[in-house]
Amino acid sequence: MNFLTKITGARRHNQSCLCVGLDPEPGKLPAGIGVFEFCKGIIDATYDLVCAYKPNAAFFEALRDDGCSTLKKVINTVPNNIPVILDAKRGDIGNTAKAYARSAFDELGANAVTVNPYMGFDSLEPFIEYSDKGIFVLCRTSNPGAADFQSLDCGGKPLYQVVADKVESWNRQGNLGLVVGATQPDELKAIRDAHPTLPLLIPGVGAQGGSLELSVKYGNTGDGLGIINVSRQIIYASSGPDFAAAARTAALKLRDEINRYLAE
Numbered sequence: 650m651n652f653l654t655k656i657t658g659a660r661r662h663n664q665s666c667l668c669v670g671l672d673p674e675p676g677k678l679p680a681g682i683g684v685f686e687f688c689k690g691i692i693d694a695t696y697d698l699v700c701a702y703k704p705n706a707a708f709f710e711a712l713r714d715d716g717c718s719t720l721k722k723v724i725n726t727v728p729n730n731i732p733v734i735l736d737a738k739r740g741d742i743g744n745t746a747k748a749y750a751r752s753a754f755d756e757l758g759a760n761a762v763t764v765n766p767y768m769g770f771d772s773l774e775p776f777i778e779y780s781d782k783g784i785f786v787l788c789r790t791s792n793p794g795a796a797d798f799q800s801l802d803c804g805g806k807p808l809y810q811v812v813a814d815k816v817e818s819w820n821r822q823g824n825l826g827l828v829v830g831a832t833q834p835d836e837l838k839a840i841r842d843a844h845p846t847l848p849l850l851i852p853g854v855g856a857q858g859g860s861l862e863l864s865v866k867y868g869n870t871g872d873g874l875g876i877i878n879v880s881r882q883i884i885y886a887s888s889g890p891d892f893a894a895a896a897r898t899a900a901l902k903l904r905d906e907i908n909r910y911l912a913e
């Protein structure tokens with residue numbers, strides 16, 4: 650089943666466009682709980698409330714020796730009907746990009762990946778060739794320094810709009826989407842208006858302070874799917890032994906709030 654079919658099915662089944670981000674930091678985990686147990690606890694407690702999970706590769710790579718195997722085990726733990734978006738922000742020369750794509754899809758088993766477009770089409774092509782996988786291209790990111798490059802004027806358009814236009818033109822197989830941060834709602838709206846059908850992965854609500862309401866309303870219009878990612882606000886809702894139950898409560902509240910905004 651291709652990524653878009655899978656995420657649309659999970660969205661419908663769970664009535665949710667909430668994606669839970671898995672960013673496990675050993676120093677923040679409840680006492681006596683390891684990274685795998687923590688992620689499994691979060692997944693078991695929330696899988697009926699989400700349309701996707703987004704493990705961030707950095708937090709697993711930072712575990713050193715067993716990082717990759719832990720990440721693979723976590724991905725394998727996600728129920729089959731829920732897609733996994735690996736947040737790895739990859740991008741390199743073609744030969745290396747091929748290895749990154751094999752790692753994300755063949756080795757780790759992710760259904761989608763985030764990629765960085767700075768090195769151009771050939772750095773993304775090895776990912777795009779996996780036509781049943783989702784490829785989310787960084788467009789307008791949520792961090793404070795995003796404007797340094799992404800807002801530069803490129804012949805009357807900001808660079809992030811040029812990226813969005815290119816991604817649309819590369820989307821012949823229908824497997825591409827954009828990463829657009831929640832912290833700049835006007836720019837999110839402009840990108841959605843210009844690209845009504847590209848799936849958008851929207852991080853930056855919760856800990857980064859982006860507006861949930863505007864992310865939901867601007868990201869989800871007509872046929873356009875806006876996947877709302879929340880990581881720390883959910884996974885660290887409690888630092889005690891009740892972490893999984895607290896994550897469920899936080900995810901349920903967010904899922905329902907998102908649905909209220911969608912219904913307005």
Ligand SMILES: O=c1ccn([C@@H]2O[C@H](COP(=O)(O)O)[C@@H](O)[C@H]2O)c(=O)[nH]1
Nearest residue numbers: 705790791830852855856857879880881
């Ligand atoms: O523009 C971007 C792109 C990716 N991210 C990632 O999403 C999560 C956000 O975590 P929160 O705890 O909900 O702030 C994290 O993995 C980032 O690396 C992003 O925030 N912004």
